[in-house]
Amino acid sequence: MQNNELIPHLFRTEYRKIVSVLCKHFGFDQIEIAEDIASETFLVAAQTWGIEGNPPNPSAWLHFVAKNKAKNYLRRTALFKNKISPQLKLAPSHIPNDEIDLSPQNINDSQLQMMFSVCHPSIAVEAQIGLSLRILCGFGIEEIADAFLTNKETINKRLFRAKEKLREEKINIEMPDAAIIDDRLSAVLRTIYLLFNEGYYSHSQNQTLRKDLCVEAMRLCTMLIENTLTNRPQVNALLSLMCFHASRFDARFNDNGELILYEEQDENLWNADLISKGGYFLRCASEGTAVSKYHLEAGIAFWNTQKADTKEKWENMLQLYNRLLQIEYSPVAALNRTYALSKANGKRQAIVEAESLNLSGNQFYYALLGELYTEIDNEKAIENLNKAISLARTDAIKQSIQKKIDKLK
Amino acid sequence: MDEFILFFRLDIITKEKQPSPEQLQVYMKQYQDWIAGIAEQNKFLGGKGLSTEGKVMKSKGVITDGPFAELKESIAGFIMVQAKDFDEAVALTKSCPMLNGEGNSVEIRKVSGVHNQE
DSSP states (O other): OOOOOOOTTHHHHHHHHHHHHHHHHHOGGGHHHHHHHHHHHHHHHHHHHHHHOOOSSHHHHHHHHHHHHHHHHHHHHHHIIIIITTTTTOOOSOOOOSOOOOOHHHHHHHHHHHHHHHTOTTSOHHHHHHHIIIIITOOOHHHHHHHTTSOHHHHHHHHHHHHHHHHHTTOOSSOOOHHHHHHHHHHHHHHHHHHHHHHHHOOOSOHHHHHHHHHHHHHHHHHHHHSTTTOOHHHHHHHHHHHHHHTTGGGSBOTTSOBOOGGGSOGGGSOHHHHHHHHHHHHHHOOSSOOOHHHHHHHHHHHHTOOSOOHHHHHHHHHHHHHHHHHOOOHHHHHHHHHHHHHHHOHHHHHHHHHHHOOTTOHHHHHHHHHHHTTTOHHHHHHHHHHHHHHOOSHHHHHHHHHHHHHHO | OEEEEEEEEEOOSOGGGOOOHHHHHHHHHHHHHHHHHHHTTTOEEEEEEOOSOOEEEOGGGOEEESSOTTOSOEEEEEEEEEESSHHHHHHHHHTOGGGGSTTOEEEEEEOTTOOOOO
């Protein structure tokens, strides 16, 4: 029996294309219908292809079946709207015509428009990410629950409420006007950034899933770059920083699932291709005069791909962090800046500044203090590292801190 | 050798139970591998997947939407195999990946009237 290997993630990839196009066609208030049609299409595919083998053009097959299911649905609802509801004196809100356009152009446009609709300021940020994962990335509810370390019911509720909110606000699936695009773009970029973060720092044990999240974030960002309307410097900067970070993905964990710290990572596992891609997009981002926080973070991420411990590296990172903190303060940036300071100007100065940060309750704060006091005042170092362990939430992190304590004893 | 038909029953109605696109793709691969295993023994006679929509016609002109929405075990598809006897048909079915799903089942029936003398 003829079986060609299907490209990995084919179903997931096609899911978002089909849902985006159908959603645009039916209207956002019918998003569940779009999702149902997509899901049923894959169910039939799984059974049929399972028995008869893969069709010569799997995507086309999926699109064909989805189109037909959509047409059937429309016919049934048209019957209701045209024959029955006028009698009931209900005004039909939206009667789409029959033809579902699954051309590549419309698929891309629909997905972009869907991105802007989903990343709408009126819904909570985690709901934005959840909805993006579901509709834009084709993830299943269980996969999303695993990524957020919660359960299916929570995710279902979250998505339900998000969709309700979008319905209430009567959000349409369309591109925002050129005038407000930069504004709305910042919401989209933030969602993509958080999505990447979720994959990079997630505590979920599922390694493959976490890498998938990072890949999806990068894919969404690439879509923005491929469209002239949304191809802005800050978008390129975001993609650049994701490339730089993702280059170390394979080196960050050992086979036991333990975190490998930067200094101990095997440079050969760093993905050189991603690093050079990051450089390319950073150059693309260097247009215009506006410097976004993504530009600065990309610059910092670039220096992190240079393993050598040079003065130049830390000086540059210090300056970049200084500017970053001016644009947008965050405890993480403050801590990282202090570390860069210690490398550029010595530990004693860094300790003074670190003590004034006062980020009590933050495990990374104590970990940093522990690091800074090491070899200056080992007793204080151990004290701080112990505080860090008591606040740490995953075994991987606790173990790596414990290793440091053991070295000091 | 006799012909046997295998009906695959799953819950294709309950929304929350439906696997994600990614999972479905994995199941499909498992399914294909299993079928290939039967085919290479020269025992596979064909099969089809069935649509999720359907109609049920009863006496007195009654037509309802299928496929038997009350049952949590709708027939999702079927294949036909040839085997010496029921025992062999059961042996072939044991490794069907659908049986990994709770609540799924495979019904095996012999197709009457076909007897190839060995």
